[in-house]
Amino acid sequence: MPCSIYDPELDIVKIDTKKEHNPLISVCFEPTNRCQGMCPYCLIERHKPDIALDKAITYVDLLNQLGTRRIGWGGGEPLLFPGIYDLGTYARGLNMGSLLRTSGTFTIDASEAISAFDWVDVSLDSIDPNVFSQCRPGVSFEKLIYNIVSLSPILRVRVSILLTSVNKNSLFETIKWASATGVRCVRIQTLVPRGRAKSRYGQLSVDPSIEHKLIEEAINYAESLSLPCYELKSVSKGLIAILKPNGDIYSGDPAGIVKLGNLEDDQISILIANALGDSHRSHYAIGQ
């Protein structure tokens, strides 16, 4: 039996370091790689077919057996996967945490979302529509705003900001709006030279001499508004993974990913343990 416990209020998995045998506690499951967006820094390089819903359910069972206590539903755009609410509800029925990570471009069904997700994470790179359209071409700003405003009073909503040279000047304005709207948390992530960003990294990334200070100031600003805010770093390394629609598992780290194996491999728990080891274990892991 898994010894780790998911705390939905804080969105962390508490780990019993003495008893825990499996480090794969938080997984980003991507049931689809499809997306209508054309973001210049998208990490999806090759599009794989969607997983079938019944197969996805068996994968959730396998993850549960491996000790996974939290699943973030990613993609692509996970709302394009027809069974996404069923998957979330199923995972929560197994006492796993469930978090939807969406571009927000489709209307989220609030009544289904309440059953399916502990948290909804929406990528809002900027509250300025002109800046946003440069960051996330193909994503509907109006729908995204509607989703955040309508869901925030009834569900835990997190806003994710990918910091680039394009949106850095609207960072504080975006945090202020999130706070006023009842968003529960803001996550800031820096650009990595992977996927579509590989060839545009120099142009899109923030000057390293100011990036760290800017994030620190943004976190302090959010805290002054009583809004929890953190930077996604590799603090969870060794405890998280990405599951692709074809069952391939990669160790997740903002700096890079490495394939561990396939979930249907009988030896997967040994492969994961060997690949990740125990060295990165901590008492909790905040999710991706």
Ligand code: SF4
């Ligand atoms: S919304 Fe996300 S998955 Fe879609 S293109 Fe943009 S970064 Fe990629």
